[in-house]
Amino acid sequence: MSLTFTDIFCGAGGSSIGLTAAGLELTLAANHWRTAIDTHSANFPHAEHLCADVNNYDMRRLPATDVLWASPICTEASPAGGSSPRRPKQAKRRPRGQLDMFETGGHVEQAGFARTRATFHDVIRATEVHRYAAVLIENVPDVAWKWELFEWWCAGMRQLGYAQQTVCVSSAHIGGDTNPYAPQWRDRLYLVFTRTGIPLPDVAPRPLAWCGPCGTDVAAVQVWKDTAKVRQFGKLGKYRDQYIYVCPNTACGQARVEPYIMPARQAIDWTDVGERIGDHPRGLAASTLARIEQGLRMFTDQQTLITVNHSTGDARALPLDAGPLPTRTLKVGEGFATPPMLVPAGGSWNTTAYPTDGPMRTRTARESEALVVPPFYVKQYGGYADPARMSKRVDAEPLGTQTGSASHSLITTEPFITVLRNHATAHTIRQPFQAMAAGGGHHALVIPYRRNNRPTTTDAPLHTMATRDSGALLHPAVRVEDCYFRMLKPREQLRAQRFPDTYRVHGNVSEQTMQAGNAVSANVAQWLGGQVAAALDSRSAS
Structure with missing residues (x-):
């Protein structure tokens, strides 16, 4: 029974x-x-x-x-x-x-x-x-x-x-x-x-965690800090404030570990990215706009190159500033991504934005957070490159998952330049960038290092790849009004x-x-x- x-x-x-x-x-x-x-x-x-x-x-x-x-x-x-x-x-x-x-x-x-x-x-x-x-x-x-x-x-x-x-x-x-x-x-x-x-x-929590020194997954052990609250009330409190997790093995000296988690993006409905903030006549509260701007400053420097057309170990994510692009092929093989973020809104007691690659904050009994998505993404296709199909507005079709095996990746247009070789290269950026901004363009620029080569936007093919660094990537700053915003849904x-x-x-x-x-x-x-x-x-x- x-x-x-x-x-x-x-x-x-x-x-x-x-x-x-x-x-x-x-x-x-x-x-x-x-x-x-x-x-x-x-x-x-x-x-x-x-x-x-x-x-x-x-x-x-x-x-x-x-x-x-x-x-x-x-x-x-x-x-x-x-x-x-x-x-x-x-x-x-x-x-x-x-x-x-x-x-x-x-x-x-x-x-x-x-x-x-x-x-x-x-x-x-x-x-x-x-x-x-x-x-x-x-x-x-x-x-x-x-x-x-x-x-x-x-x-x-x-x-x-x-x-x-x-x-x-x-x-x-x-x-x-x-x-x-x-x-x-x-x-x-x-x-x-x-x-x-x-x-x-x-009922002792033993979450699964990776121990680097041991090189294996372990059942982590709670260790309580020597804080005033712990001394007064015993083993009561919150993760990181009053306790942490360590490896149970003594060989590594019980190294501190971080348990595995499920990211917030797993709970989000990516088919709905909300409305463009600048298109709504009433606008957002000043405090929410400030949080979005703070979040853009905090997280748009985490842009990553996503390789999607390799089934081998090359199919991995790399920081955009880590080095040259991988070998060029006839396929559209990469996209670059910036994680979307969740922003406290509507008088929430939380005040800072955070990315969706970690868990959500504690749910409350009222709407307290909004999803903010950068305005553009790049879509990868398995056939030959079709520049007209590469760049899409996020409201043009449903948005896919942001992993190396996905078909498209979210991006933002935070200013980003690989290491420039000289002042002359920096000078070549200014005029086309200003023209693109004045015309309302949103494509990033590819800046060639070689003499007499002109900058091009990312909706055109790359120039011939050389055996050394030959180009840099520059994109205009993303504007808050171009971001897409909605409150999290009950589901x-x-x-x-x-x-x-x-x-x-x-x-x-x-x-x-x-x-x-x-x-x-x-x-x-x-x-x-x-x-x-x-x-x-x-x-x-x-």
Whole structure:
């Protein structure tokens, strides 16, 4: 018989997705918000659903199950919440202006904002009645030092006869062959309580990482820093702030390692790059424009040459300034790429842009980030070069993935010049560049080093390749108004929480975004559920 569980603050269902994937059977899911219950019941039709404020619910009416999962309120302790736990944060008015420009998100009823998760005290009330074999709690690490009753609450669970294990981990670091990673940095605190007499589950995070000195993949080990918070509160905190990962081997001196992650680009729908900023009559907020400009300065120097027509070891990415172009062939063999970026927008508590080749930041309950894509890309074809087809606007057709095996690559036009040999070469740049800029052109320039050769744009064939460096690449600065911008979609937010694309979500855009931001990362719930299930199953085996 399967182990059963109750999810009393189920939200959109991230915890239920994870626990059922780990082999547990959902008996009842409860939430106060009707829209969340509609979403949850649409995906778990065989479970019982309760739409009620659990604070006022008689816990004796809950079914008896093996496991309880609960995600008590965390808004007051979260960095995104922005308020003291002694002064509960009221729902902010949805920022107007740029968000209204790009989407009509819809209204979120007050019941969706208020009490999106119930309190810690309800967990003790339910546990006291049902004496679950295991109780799993999800929250933000800040609750341990911002809520003055936190240790008192933990002592209450221990008083009920439970052993406590504390796990701090980012959603980005949990995954495996049967449990895909979440492409999101989401630091969370997980409390695992098992009834006295039950073997303790193995819940120590050991993410897969590459150890350079050892030359192999290893199961990384958490090592806690000697910080004031760690000294005061113990092993509680966030990745890089309070702990790091190291190799378990002593031969390398337990070298510091970085676990594998899933990049944010895996969650993004690249068929929709949004609208050109300069084409919209209302424009973006000044703060968002500043963040985009900052992001362009930060990330457009990471341009890379992508070789796509070789099946051998030559099919690799190289920095554009690393050396001459590879051997020329009759095929269009390369494109150069700059990663797109995600930019905080709409009054987000985050203030800096970041590229899509790493995980997303923590999802919140409202639209907080936008996708910014540079204005042009180069497409590679398997046949002979067709200059008329090489350069396309990003809104001309769907955009492909940005890997060495893809058919096209994103680019930007950040100024870039390979090492110039003399001042005369620099002089040859100025006139054609100014003419191209004045004419509104966007093609990059190829600048020959040889005397009497004229600059050409990249929509024309290269000059004859010599046995030494013979050309440089120059492109005009990308303008913010030429970039394409849109807010992240609810489906992308859900992917960041490791929800499958087949998962049905009810409500308007704002309500779906809120459900995604409040959700539990399904991959972490699956990992914890599997470890707890193994411990509970060992009872009957012993």
